[in-house]
Amino acid sequence: MHAVDMRRRRFAAAAAATIAAIAGATGARRSLAAPKDYTVVIDGFAFKPAELSVARGDTVVWRNDDPVPHTATAKGVFDSGSIAAGASWKYVAKKPGRYPYVCTFHPIMKGTLVVR
Ligand SMILES: [Cu+2]
Known part of the structure; x- marks a missing residue:
């Protein structure tokens, strides 16, 4: 060689x-x-915190502490469907953006998920 x-x-x-x-x-x-996990507590017909900022890939859990069902619905982005009293629903944030959402049963309930 x-x-x-x-x-x-x-x-x-x-x-x-x-x-x-x-x-x-x-x-x-x-x-x-x-990735981190975050919890939005649904309590007294309100999302707490009302605005939550997470990074892409993080998981958000909506936990319904109320005695009635609620939803977390951002049309075209995510929709929990009915979350029963005492139940929770999990969503992995995918696309960066600012997503206002409501409870479709009680549209006066408003929240915002910000994905960085
Ligand atoms: Cu509701």
Whole structure:
């Protein structure tokens, strides 16, 4: 084997190791921003908090503490359907944006989900 080929091989191996190290560091940074869980409590015919800001990939749980069913409905984006008294509904935020939502049974109940 020629010396030039050996040098080329060594260079390729070093480059591959550098790329692997960069990929590893990037992976570590990503895991620091692990998805979070948030809860919106439905209580007294109100969403609490009324406005919630989450990152894409985070999970939002609406928990109905009222004695009657409610929904969390942002037309065309998400719709819990009827959440029975004492039950909850889970949604994973997907697309960044600002999404006002209502309870379709009691449209005076309003909330906003902001996805960053
Ligand atoms: Cu309601």
